[in-house]
Amino acid sequence: MRSPSEDRAGAKQPGPRRSVLVTGGNRGIGLATALRLRESGHKVAVTYRRGAPPDGFFAVRCDIRDNEELTHAVKHVKESQGAPEIIVANAGMLHESAMNATSDADFDDLIETNTKSALRLARLGIGGMLRARWGRLIYISSMAAFSGAPGVTAYAASKAALLGMTRTLAWELGRHGITVNVVVPGLIDTEMTQHLNEDQRDWYLRGTPLARTGTADEVAAAVGFLADESASFITGATVPVSGGLGVGL
Ligand code: NDP
Numbered sequence: 498m499r500s501p502s503e504d505r506a507g508a509k510q511p512g513p514r515r516s517v518l519v520t521g522g523n524r525g526i527g528l529a530t531a532l533r534l535r536e537s538g539h540k541v542a543v544t545y546r547r548g549a550p551p552d553g554f555f556a557v558r559c560d561i562r563d564n565e566e567l568t569h570a571v572k573h574v575k576e577s578q579g580a581p582e583i584i585v586a587n588a589g590m591l592h593e594s595a596m597n598a599t600s601d602a603d604f605d606d607l608i609e610t611n612t613k614s615a616l617r618l619a620r621l622g623i624g625g626m627l628r629a630r631w632g633r634l635i636y637i638s639s640m641a642a643f644s645g646a647p648g649v650t651a652y653a654a655s656k657a658a659l660l661g662m663t664r665t666l667a668w669e670l671g672r673h674g675i676t677v678n679v680v681v682p683g684l685i686d687t688e689m690t691q692h693l694n695e696d697q698r699d700w701y702l703r704g705t706p707l708a709r710t711g712t713a714d715e716v717a718a719a720v721g722f723l724a725d726e727s728a729s730f731i732t733g734a735t736v737p738v739s740g741g742l743g744v745g746l
Pocket of ligand 1 (some may be wrong): 545561610681
């Protein structure tokens with residue numbers, strides 16, 4: 498039997514051109530994801546906070562901790578390319594400190610950046626998906642949410658919250674044709690991990706069956722798959738891209 502995206506000769510037909518929003522799309526995993534989704538033919542908008550916007554994308558400057566800025570960003574994207582039908586809540590921060598050196602302010606900052614912004618983004622961006630009865634909401638968590646790591650209590654907590662959020666939203670939005678999934682990277686070579694010293698890198702690599710760090714493109718490939726029309730029966734899923742770090746958790 499032919500799938501709906503195949504023509505009579507069995508060749509895969511391009512799917513609809515969707516409006517995509519990727520937060521933190523100016524570098525690292527966010528930029529790789531934006532490029533990947535653009536290659537798939539979509540209209541891709543990104544948010545960025547510092548520095549210059551990436552070339553060739555509709556880009557809105559936005560600090561995701563600020564509800565007004567985020568509201569503005571989503572509105573601009575809607576006006577420019579239509580309401581987002583694929584949202585990748587990627588922007589995030591890492592703050593490392595031992596538990597007893599983690600202040601309430603540090604903790605609040607992580608929760609605002611990594612957790613609350615992800616919920617706000619769903620709230621702000623879901624309208625178009627509900628109307629279209631089609632949507633993809635993709636969160637970027639971290640293997641730290643499962644296995645922890647020394648010095649990342651607050652970061653792990655902020656990322657673990659995304660797992661519960663994903664599973665709940667999958668229930669709430671499933672009957673509207675919207676899938677909600679979470680990608681869980683292991684140690685990926687981006688600016689976020691440049692500061693790790695050799696001992697820290699060894700600690701991660703000893704627990705990683707593939708014994709290497711991953712690339713932003715490898716994470717983007719998983720996001721691209723979940724965003725694809727063909728991933729239509731996958732929701733509430735946790736997709737590790739970790740070289741096996743945390744395998745079986
Ligand atoms: P980078 O540090 O390279 O990129 C982080 C991105 O988030 C940047 O675009 C940054 O914008 C943006 N950002 C951070 N804080 C804010 C804010 N308050 N408002 C708006 N944008 C913000 O890291 P990665 O690409 O590695 O990280 C992407 C995601 O992947 C994050 O959620 C991270 O937690 C997660 N992750 C990464 C892992 C890794 O090993 N690299 C492992 C597990 C998860 P700006 O450039 O303006 O600062």
